[in-house]
Structure formats: C-alpha cells, structure tokens
Amino acid sequence: MRARDVLSYSFSAIKLRKLRAGLTTLGVVIGIAAIVALLSISQGLQSTITAQLQRGFATDTLIVTAGGGGGGFGAGGGLGGGGDSGFQLLVSDTQTINGLPNVDSSVAIIQRLVNSVSVGGTNNTGTVTGVDFAGYLDIYGETFKASNGTIPIHPTNDSIVVGKELVDPLLNGTAIAGVNDPIGFTWINVRANATIAFSGHITAVLEEIGSFGFVGPSDSGIYVPITQAQILFDTNECDRIIVKLKSSDQTVIDNASSAIKSAFGSEVSVVSATAVLDIIRNVFAVIELFLGGIAAISLIVAGIGIMNIMIVSLMERTREIGILKALGTKSRTVLLIFLSEAVIIGVIGGAIGIGLGWVLANVVAIVFRGGGAFAGNQAAVNGGMAITPILTPTVFLGAMAFGIGVSVIFALYPAWRASKLKPVDALRYE
DSSP: OOHHHHHHHHHHHHHHTHHHHHHHHHHHHHHHHHHHHHHHHHHHHHHHHHHHHHHHSOTTEEEEEEOTTOEEEOTTSSEEEOOOSOOOOBTTHHHHHHTSTTEEEEEEEEEEEEEEEEETTEEEEEEEEEEOHHHHHHHSTTTSOEEEEOOOSSOOTTEEEEOHHHHOTTSSSOOSOOTTOEEEEEEEETTTTEEEEEEEEEEEEEOOOOSOOSSSOOTTOEEEEHHHHHHHTTOSBOSEEEEEESOOOHHHHHHHHHHHHHHTTTOEEEEEHHHHHHHHHHHHHHHHHHHHHHHHHHHHHHHHHHHHHHHHHHHHTHHHHHHHHHTTOOHHHHHHHHHHHHHHHHHHHHHHHHHHHHHHHHHHHHHHHTSOOTTOOOOOTTOOOOOOOOOOHHHHHHHHHHHHHHHHHHHHHHHHHHHTOOHHHHHHOO
16 A cells, blocks of 8 residues: 555545544543643743843842852842851952953942831832942843933932832822822841931832842842942941943853952852853743653553543454455554554644643633733732743654654554564454
8 A cells, every 4th residue: 555545545544433533532632732832831930030130130240248158039029148157248349340350330239128118108028129320220231221200320328219109109100109209118237236227209200120039139129329328337348249240251250259259269159140040941841841751651551541441442343454455465564554543643633632732821811911912021900920922843753753752652553563564364254
C-alpha cells in the first residue's frame, strides 16, 4: 500500500468507530489542554513579573549593601547583605564609589518602616525612603517622574514626593490628597526610646509605576531628602547604595563590582539588577518544568487508554486483519495502519487540546485580573494582577509533538501484535 492508501484506510477505520475514537481522542485533548493552559499562564505570569521588575530595576545599576557574605532580600523591601564584621555603609561612601572606573554616579538610600502615615485624613503604615532626588531621578528617570507637581532638584527639608497609590489607594482617579497637601508620619526611635513626628507637604505625585518596589521607586513609596532622613532617623548609615554604571555591558558590570568590593575591603555585597532578573527567570523555568510534568501525567494516563482501546480494536478486527493478509498485505503495512490511526488521533487531539488550553488560560487570566476581554492587558478594578497568557512556538510545537508521541508510543504494542497475526489463525477467529 502507498502512504496515501494507508492514511485513507486508517481514516475509514476511525470513522466506523466514531464513539470509541472520540473517547480516545478526548484523553489526548484533556492532557494537551492541561499542558498548554499551565505553561501559557506560567509564561504570561513570568513575562508580567519580569516586565514590572525591569521597570523597578535599571539594568545598568548595581546594588551595594554592607556585609561581604552575599546579597539577599532585606526586610525593608530592598536588598540586604550578610556578615557580622560590624561594617557600616555610610551615606558619604558614595564619594568613594563615584571615583571608581566605569561608575557614572551613585545614590545612598536610607529606608525605614514608619508606624503611622497621615495623608488625606487617613492613617496607615508605610515605608519612608531618604534619597537625593537629583541622583535618584538620574538613575530611575523612567519611573521616578511626576504626574502632578515637580520633583525638586534642590528640595527643602519638608518636601515630600509620594507614589501614586499613597494618594489614590484604588488607582482609579479618586485621589484623597494632591500636590501642596500636608502629609506627616511618626517613627519610633528604639535606641533613643522616643517617638519622632514629622510633617511636610507633597511636592510631587509620581506616575503610576505598577512594578514591585524591591529596589527602585514604587507606587506606595514616600520619599524625603536624604539630609532630612539623616536628621529624622538619627543616622549616617545607609541601607544600600545604588550605583549607575556607564553601560549595562556584562564586562563593565563585572569590573565595577570587583572595584567596589576592593575599595571596601570585601566588606560589601554587590548585586547587579540583571543577576536578580536571571535568578527570577531560572525560578520560573523550574516552575514551568514542574507544572509541565504534572500535566504530562494526565497525558500518560490518556496514552494507557489509547493502548487499551487499540487492543480491544485489534480483537474486534482480527478477521479483518486476516483478510488483509490473505490478500497479500505485508505485516509492515498492517503495523503502519494501526500506527497511522494513533497519529491521526494524536494530531486531532493535540490540535483541539491546544485550542482548548489557550481558551482555559485566558479564562484563568480573566479570573486573576477580575474581568476584561481575552488576552487583554488591563488590571482589575479590585487590584488583580494583569496576566496575558503567552503561547510560544516552543509550547505549541512541544505540545503537539508530545500528544502525537504519546499516542504512537502506546499504540506500538497493539500495532505490533496486529502485524504478527497469522492469516489462517486470524480468519478462524470468532
């Protein structure tokens, strides 16, 4: 038989057993849909988080923290180092860093969690960040920019810049405060056993950022001049120093990191923004592998069902196979007929499964963001995360290949048995 005749015969055999073929295909559909839905959501979530982090990080920056034991996420929402040497990173250390090669500028960060922030008649906890406005604007110009008011380059001590969410908690335009309105907060100085109160006025409200404020500006941030933060928090020690490099080239990053560590006698940890993003990508790669493995289990179960049904089909078609062989059909052709049926089931199941998986992924995304159209990108009114599922060519082709592969692998044994039937025995079979 020619290949076209084999496929035609296989299609005819499937049509004659529509219900059985449909149930067999359904198992493949469910398995492929689970794989596509999980991986599309996972990749969409990774893309969303990476994009938001890239808005918060600048790829040409380094984060310097005290402690040579390695960087990590600190309690203040930033990056903190380890080590017990007692080394303290000071605001004035920016001068040392600015004199190193490949460094364009640097800015010190003092950050404290305050127990009461009073703005627009509301009281909440918040994080106050002391920073040089001009330097911070130079490094995070894409996110540290005002939607209302002006970020002062030479601020007075009572000048305060706030994130969008602080004055518009629902981020829907119903602001509770604006430029020139008063704002105050209190901070408990544990060392002095005293409560420090501060009041100022809003000079600028930042544009909505929508990113995680691990290091850079955030929608809930409160920013005061670094000199005022030193007075308020009674310290010259900074939590970290953000260093802007002359380029984001990996060689520049490595050389600048080594120079900074040497300048401080390896008493500091230096983390690049690109390294943090790489770690996050690696974590998502492991998550995707895990989710794909879980979904693949259902497809393997479907494969067992395929083998079971094809063995039953073999028993029912024993006389048919005997007639084919009596007419001169080779064993190899019989094998190809059964395998072709499995391939057809895999292709149909894979195609329907990919489409169904894509629909399910979008439904899940809508649930996450609380509404919107398929593949939309608007955040939910209730603050849900906007996730756009991503169906990459790798996932598409991989799912299709996996569906066909599982169908063929589990059909090998029934097909082999069919090809080995002797014509006389097959014709005698009742």
